[in-house]
Amino acid sequence: MENIINIFVKSIFLENMVFAYFLGMCSYLAVSKSVKTATGLGLAVIFVLGITVPVNYLLENHVLKEGALVWLGPKFENVDLSFLSFIMFIAVIASMVQLVEMVVEKFAPALYSSLGIFLPLIAVNCAILGGALFMQQKEFLNVGEATTYGIGSGIGWFLAIIGIAAIREKTQYSNIPPPLRGLGMAFIITGLMGMAFMGFSGIKL
Amino acid sequence: MSEKEALFSKKNLQLLTDPLSSQNPITVQVLGICSALAVTVQMKPAIVMAISVTVVTAFSNLIISLIRNTIPNRIRIIVQLVIVAALVIVVDQVLKAFVYDVSKQLSVFVGLIITNCIIMGRLEAFALGNKPWPSFLDGIGNGAGYGVILIVVSFLRELLGSGSVLGFSVIPEGFYNFGYANNGLMVLSPMALITVGIIIWLHRTRKRDLIENK
Numbered sequence: 001m002e003n004i005i006n007i008f009v010k011s012i013f014l015e016n017m018v019f020a021y022f023l024g025m026c027s028y029l030a031v032s033k034s035v036k037t038a039t040g041l042g043l044a045v046i047f048v049l050g051i052t053v054p055v056n057y058l059l060e061n062h063v064l065k066e067g068a069l070v071w072l073g074p075k076f077e078n079v080d081l082s083f084l085s086f087i088m089f090i091a092v093i094a095s096m097v098q099l100v101e102m103v104v105e106k107f108a109p110a111l112y113s114s115l116g117i118f119l120p121l122i123a124v125n126c127a128i129l130g131g132a133l134f135m136q137q138k139e140f141l142n143v144g145e146a147t148t149y150g151i152g153s154g155i156g157w158f159l160a161i162i163g164i165a166a167i168r169e170k171t172q173y174s175n176i177p178p179p180l181r182g183l184g185m186a187f188i189i190t191g192l193m194g195m196a197f198m199g200f201s202g203i204k205l
Numbered sequence: 206m207s208e209k210e211a212l213f214s215k216k217n218l219q220l221l222t223d224p225l226s227s228q229n230p231i232t233v234q235v236l237g238i239c240s241a242l243a244v245t246v247q248m249k250p251a252i253v254m255a256i257s258v259t260v261v262t263a264f265s266n267l268i269i270s271l272i273r274n275t276i277p278n279r280i281r282i283i284v285q286l287v288i289v290a291a292l293v294i295v296v297d298q299v300l301k302a303f304v305y306d307v308s309k310q311l312s313v314f315v316g317l318i319i320t321n322c323i324i325m326g327r328l329e330a331f332a333l334g335n336k337p338w339p340s341f342l343d344g345i346g347n348g349a350g351y352g353v354i355l356i357v358v359s360f361l362r363e364l365l366g367s368g369s370v371l372g373f374s375v376i377p378e379g380f381y382n383f384g385y386a387n388n389g390l391m392v393l394s395p396m397a398l399i400t401v402g403i404i405i406w407l408h409r410t411r412k413r414d415l416i417e418n419k
Contacts, residue, residue: 022398024239025242029235030235083294086290087294179408179410180409184403188402190398191395
């Protein structure tokens, strides 16, 4: 249990997707002009990360790793398919996103119309593939930990995009030098927010 | 490609040079920032990353452009992802074979080339509607535009952060004796963002037509 809380807090604050690894920056910069749309995209990211990370975890540990195919029979003991992991992960992500989109459309039309265009876009969000690749590196012990990591990093991304969207809404009223307006300022604000988040480093649970 | 058009006609050359400045993928089109910042602590991984991205962009543009008329529109994203992922696996294996330590440093960011928005962006915006040769040039141009920013940012960060260029120390010993210290902040992630922010600022000060209206 302690371990799970540790992973959760770490993935939100210490190893924040945006501030520590710059993942998902493209949509982070493009969709952070208003808090409302940012909330929609953030929720969709939490949702998809929470599903794809455990699915990819199972795939990695039962199909791709060296010796993972042992359940098919002893002669598969030495099969190592890990070079296929990129293509498998991205295929899982793209199809999960499609599936999630269809399920949400059928059973929760209200949520679907609020997430709308963001769901398909998420398939190419680096944060999702990044989550899967970091999961591969960290070698979690069980699915529970992997799920916690997925949801935690989703929440970290969500906090980051809400924060910058709120700040960008305010900066519309400030007097910024023209060449710095828009993109330049967004970068510098993100940098400053990243420094603030570095204050969390060193926390041990 | 039509036979009348020269291999490097003016139009084709423009495809190569535009992305270097006025259509730069990072500072103007806002594509591919995800991986751009994380690999710029030192110059060597940044250069390797720039070359890898250029290769993947150029060849995925070429392949998609060759088969653009046979891809059904509805599943094009999946087709693109599969082609890009296959190319990235090749690049990853090559890096692991020839520059293993750099490949370790880049860690997950080689895999993240798949979802690098430059590649998807150029495939959608250019390769789906153009002939193979211009698409190939467009890929090289955009990869190079990305590389230029990467190299500038990593040069500044390595010089100010660890006092070296490409791993060789360039700040003379005497400076340290007089109390000069490397700026440890430059090595940390937030300064990458601020450096890019400042580059965008300078770029737009020189090219006024790029300034965004509020």
